[in-house]
Amino acid sequence: MGHHIRDMLRQIELFRDLTEDGLHQLASITLRRSFGEKETVFTEGTEVETIWFVAGGLVKTFKTDESGRERIVSILREGDMFPHTVLFGDQPYPASAETIAPSVLLAMPKRAFEYFLERHPGPMRRIVRAMSDKIVELQKRLQEAGAFDALDRGLRFLADLAEHCGERRGGAIHIRMHLTHQDIANAIGTSRETVSRMLNRLKREGVLEARRTGIVILDPEALRRQIGADGGPDGAG
Numbered sequence: 468m469g470h471h472i473r474d475m476l477r478q479i480e481l482f483r484d485l486t487e488d489g490l491h492q493l494a495s496i497t498l499r500r501s502f503g504e505k506e507t508v509f510t511e512g513t514e515v516e517t518i519w520f521v522a523g524g525l526v527k528t529f530k531t532d533e534s535g536r537e538r539i540v541s542i543l544r545e546g547d548m549f550p551h552t553v554l555f556g557d558q559p560y561p562a563s564a565e566t567i568a569p570s571v572l573l574a575m576p577k578r579a580f581e582y583f584l585e586r587h588p589g590p591m592r593r594i595v596r597a598m599s600d601k602i603v604e605l606q607k608r609l610q611e612a613g614a615f616d617a618l619d620r621g622l623r624f625l626a627d628l629a630e631h632c633g634e635r636r637g638g639a640i641h642i643r644m645h646l647t648h649q650d651i652a653n654a655i656g657t658s659r660e661t662v663s664r665m666l667n668r669l670k671r672e673g674v675l676e677a678r679r680t681g682i683v684i685l686d687p688e689a690l691r692r693q694i695g696a697d698g699g700p701d702g703a704g
Contacts, residue, residue, distance in 0.1 A: 472497050475522045475573060479546050481597075484589045496579040500572045504645065508564035508572065515553045515560055517574045521545050524570025525632065525644050528562040529653065539654035542567070542644075544632050551597060555581055567644045617657035621665045622694045624655050625675070629684050640684040 472494045476482050482493065499522070502508065508519060511530060519526075526543040528550070540562050543549050552561055554577070575583075584591045625642075633640035648662045655662075669675045674689045675682055684690055 472499055472573070475499070475571075478522070479520055479548075481520075481546075481548060481590050481593045485587065489587055493575075493583060496575050496583065498574045500574050502566045502570045502572060504566060504569055506566050508566065509560050511561065511563040512559050515550075515558070515577050518554070518577055518580045519549050519564070520573040520575075521547045521549075522571040522573050524572075525567040526564055526570060526572070527567050527650075528564045530562045537653040538656065539650065542628070542632065542654075548594070548597070551594060553577065554584070554594070567646070617655060617661050618665055619694060620655040620657070621651065621662060622690060624651065625682070625684065626687075626690055626694060628682075629687060629690070633684065638685075638687075640687055641681060642684065643681045645681065 473490045476485075476490055476493055476497065482490065485493065502524070508526060509515075509517070521543050523545055526547075526549065528540045528543065529537045530540060531537055541549075543564075549564060550561060552558065584594070628642050628644075629640045632644065633642045635641075648659045648666065651666075652659045652662045666675070666677070669690070670677070672689070674686050674693075675684050677683075
């Protein structure tokens with residue numbers, strides 16, 4: 468099992484420059500955990516005991532408002548660490564995390580991982596850069612939330628999924644995750660009905676199709692051309 472965990476750690480960009488001794492130290496505090504689809508990893512507001520990495524599968528982090536509505540914060544794929552913001556502090560988990568698909572996660576006790584980082588500056592520098600990238604991404608999303616209508620936010624969300632989580636096959640891109648219309652609505656801050664209208668229109672135009680295995684973007688160029696191209700009643704959020 469130790470060799471298997473080291474092999475998985477080697478695939479994570481954060482640890483690419485670790486020596487064999489460093490990998491051995493990290494593997495000694497790491498547990499491999501398997502989750503099914505739609506299983507809770509942790510809950511917003513609870514005490515942080517564990518830092519997680521995605522070794523395989525997909526995970527969403529989300530916040531829940533006072534009325535019980537979810538708002539997706541991020542979708543995490545292989546190699547991603549979560550959460551970043553709780554390191555070297557006593558804050559609780561800032562959001563909840565749930566698997567989108569069956570996933571393999573690597574779990575590290577928070578204090579032990581912090582102790583490891585204090586002695587290995589390479590991974591620490593990469594975490595700081597990753598946190599900076601997250602801030603830029605959140606700023607961009609805040610700008611988009613105010614500047615674009617729901618249709619445009621939905622198109623951008625699909626394009627981002629295709630770029631970061633899609634598998635290209637020929638001219639199409641297969642997004643292998645089970646996202647309901649409500650999941651997409653939660654991610655872009657609109658209603659399920661608005662998402663249904665958007666997806667139905669894209670299906671009629673031959674831009675995408677929904678399959679049991681996920682969403683297939685049949686015409687990625689057509690999807691990109693529509694971003695920012697129109698608003699109209701379908702975009703009312």
